[in-house]
Amino acid sequence: MGNHGDTVDEALLTTILPGVHVAANHQLGSIDQGRPGPTVVVSGGMHGNEPAGVLAILRILNTLATTNAPVAGHLLGLCGNVGALRLGVRYTDRDLNRHWDAASVAQLRATHGHTAEDVEQLEILHAFDDAVAHARGPIVHLDLHSMSADGVPFIVVCEHPQSVQLAHDLCLPGIVGLEKAIPATTIEYFTTLGHIALAVEGGQHHAESTVDTLESVAWLLLAAVGAISWATVPDLQGRRDRLRQRGLNVPPVKVTYRHGIAPQDHFRMKPGYRNLQAVHAGEVLAEDDRGPVRAPESGWILLPLYQPVGTDGFFIGSAALG
């Protein structure tokens, strides 16, 4: 029994993230009390300008350590792009959440790569490997993210049959097909191995509610997979109420369109779009060097890009059912 790893002071992380020590294996904390149960890997900060997920993980680890609550299986909290988090940028050389397909992973393992993110990914891979190798039950990965635009938070659902049910338990809209529209994320890595993987877009990067949303989703997931009892979740009803309120009861949405961009496009999103806002076919959503960029179909806009770096201008989804 024991809680290993470095204890990171949350206030310190909030104010001077560059000074935080994260272990070389990216571990924020690990709880394994020797009981049977699932292995739950929760990661945050895969994008270095998204510290909210790291804070959410630290809050949960601190609460579980303080209350000494029983935990079944193994809970592992990981910090994603440590170098980029220190700089407060999305990434240094390339997006850390885009090279997780089997071919890229195999190549990285063979060559060790050369970019800053290759090093980060190899270290995280070793942490994943270790958690998977020692698993005594099902393996679930939850990746915590935040967005440049304001708007409705949501869960990115994978194809695993249990994934949709789990997303339902997490009290936010579930988005189907985003893992196909954005290939080679950690979701693809875990689902290729046959495990369950979910990602959360918890809200705008630096909003306080984003940390609460991400923390709440992770608590609910831990209970939903049986790592902790529902009674262990602090303020369970309040968390569910807040998530449902922030999710605006948007139904499950299936992604039907991705607007990919390149730097030479000089893509500029029109101001004011919120995540999961309804849009109509033909509506001018953005401009680039070729002129106006229109919605090719009606639906809900997802992840409109309001930061200078990125390869996805926006996505459009429609109701997943019916």
Ligand SMILES: [Zn+2]
């Ligand atoms: Zn992200």
